[in-house]
Amino acid sequence: MLVQPWDAGLDEAEWQTWIAEGHDFGLLSINGLPGHPPIAIPTHFTCDGHHLLVHLARPSPVWKQIEHDPDVVLTVIGDYSFIPGLWRAKAGTPPTDGVPTSYYTAVQFTCRASVVDDPEAKAELLRRQLAHFQPDGDHAPVAVDQPPYGRMLPGIRGPRLEVTEVLAKFKYDDHKPVEHRTAVADHLTARGQGLDVPTAGQQRRRLDRISPWKP
Template sequence: MWVQPWDAALDESEWRTWIADGHDFGQLTVNGLPGHPPAVVPTHFACDGPDLLVHLACPNPVWAAIEHDPHVVLSVVGDYAFIPGPWRAKPATPPHDGVPTSYYAAVQFTCRAHIIDDPHAKAELLERQLAHFQPDGDHAPVAVDQPPYGRMLSGIRGLRLQVTGAVAKFKYDDHKPVEHRAAVADRLDQRGQVLDVPAARQQRRRLDRVGPWKS
C-alpha cells in the first residue's frame, strides 16, 4: 500500500486505537498456488497480544494455498467516502475544475499464518474470539466434549496470524489548508451517506492533531 507522507499514521497508537475501535473485519489475502491467482477471504478477526486470530470452514479452498505458502496479508478498510470534485476546487476556480478523491482509513497486516487443528487449541481460539465479540459472556462454553460447539469444531480450522509488519494509511487531505478540510468535513456530515459521518469524524480528529500540514 502506497502512503503519502501526509496520509501516514501519526504514531503506532493511532492505528492500534482505530483497529480496537470496532474495526475487526477484514480481507485475508493468500498467495495462490502455482498457476492460480491469490485468494481473498472476508473474515472477522480478534487481536490476541501481537497476533490475530481467525477461523475458517474446513471446505474453504484457501487451506492448500496457506500450507504451500504461509505468508499472508490481512487488510482492513473503513471510514471511507467519495469526495466530489467541486468540494475540492481551489478558491477562485470554477467548481467543476476540482478533482475528486477518496477518503479512507486502512491498515494492512503482513503475517505468517500458523494453522491450528488440535480440537482443544481450536476451542481456546474460539473462546478468545468470543471474549472479544461477546464480552458479556452470553454464550455457551466452547468445549470439545460439550454442545453446541463440541461437535462443530471438526468443521473448522483455526489460524494464528503472527504479524510481521503493519502499514497504516489515513487519507483525509491532511496536506490541504485547515479551512478546506473543515469545510469538507461539514459537507460530509450534511450529505450523511453510508460512512460519511465516520469519515468526517476521522478528518476532524486528524485536523485537530495535525493542524496546518508541514512537510
C-alpha cells in the same frame, strides 16, 4: 498500498485505537498456488498481542495455499466516502475544476500464518474470539467434549496469523489547508450518506493533530 507522507499513521496508537473501536472485519488475502489466482476471504478477526485470530471452515480452499506460502495479508477498510471535485477546487478557481478523490482509513497487516488444528487449541481460539464479540458471556461453554461447540470443532481450522508488519493509511487530505479540510468535513456531515459522518469525524480528529501539515 501507497501511503503518502501526509496519509501515514501518526503513531502506532492511532491505528490500534481505530481497530479497537470496532473495526474487526477484514479481507484475508492468500497467495494462490502456481498458476492460480490469489484467494481473498472476508472474515472477522480478533487481536491477541502480536497475533490475529481467525477461524475458517475446513472445506475452505486456503489450506494448501498457506502450506505452500504462509505469508498472507489481512486488510481492514473503513470510514470511507467519495469526495466530489466540487468540494476540492482550489480557492479562486471554478468549482468544476476540482478533482474528486476518496477518503478512507486502511490498516494492512502482513502476517505469517500457521494452522491451528488441535481440538483444545481451536476451542481456546473460539473462547478468545467470543470474549471479544460476546463479552457478556451469553453463550454456551466452548469445550471439546460438550455441545454445541464440541461437535462442531472438527469442521473448522484456525489460521494463527503472526503479525510481521503493519501499514496504516488515513487518507483525508491532510496536506490541504485547514480551511479546506474543515469545509469538506462540514460538507460530509451535511450530506450524511453512508459513512460520511464517521469519515468527517476522522478528518476532524486528524485536523486537531495535523494543523497545518508540514513535511
